[in-house]
Amino acid sequence: MTAPVYKRIVLKLGGEALAGPTGFGIDIERAAQVAEVVKEVYDLGVQVAIVIGGGNLWRGAMGSKHGMAPATSDHIGMIATVMNALALQDALERQGIETRVQTAIEMRTIAEPYIRLRAIRHLEKGRVIILGAGTGNPYFTTDTAGALRAMEIGAEVLIKATKVDAIYDDDPKQNPDARRFERLNYIDFLNQRLRVMDSTAISLSMEYDVKIVVLDFWQKDSVKRLVLGESVGTTIGSFASVLHQGAGREERAEES
Secondary structure: OOOOOOOEEEEEHHHHHHHHOOOOOHHHHHHHHHHHHHHHHHHOEEEEEEEEEOOOOOOHHHHHOOOHHHHHHHHHHHHHHHHHHHHHHHHHHHHHOOOEEEEEEEOOOOOOOOOOHHHHHHHHOOOOOEEEOOOOOOOOOOOHHHHHHHHOOOOEEEEEEEEOOOOOOOOOOOOOOOOEEEEEHHHHHHHHOOOOHHHHHHHHHHHOOOOOOEEEEEOHHHHHHHHHOOOEEEEEEOOOOOHHHHHHHHHHHHHO
């Protein structure tokens, strides 16, 4: 059997991954499907940390739109991520995977506080860890939490799970000519104002050279194929600019 190319990964899931058909709430069957994908990777011997969002239960903009203090709205969202973490923990445990939930906001009766060395130790003992409550601070997204935790625990790749197979320069559902990127460097991502991840997460990843792969989580075996070394989705990293290279080719063609 092919050996995985990554020993330790951080999987960033949006809360919508646990939502039912309406896009809201926690669907137990959907949580079980997520757990099955994680188990496929876990069974390869890969150490898995999961950072999960809370968009299926609450979004900060919901409260802010009605005059709620942004920090309060964000704190509600952090608590929503912990609810998702507990639901996913249950689904993983029912798959026979020992799991620990750690939270950036202390909730000692239901989860461990996030402690970097303890998180690493859990991974080394073969446990999946689910990291809830984002960074523990308002104004930071769970994308940023994913980048931060990937750096802290020494993950080799941050996998951003979406419902699209890669990053495009436009919505591929509305624009059939949208350009698909296999690789992007951090600066190009920021300059293009692509909205797959927030700019703080990308800037942090760029500073510490955290590799990011954006893929369709629901595409069959996408995460498994990635950890086995296949080219899946779009990789964001320290590459030469594919956008500038493309522009150069077009300019030379015009000159000739």
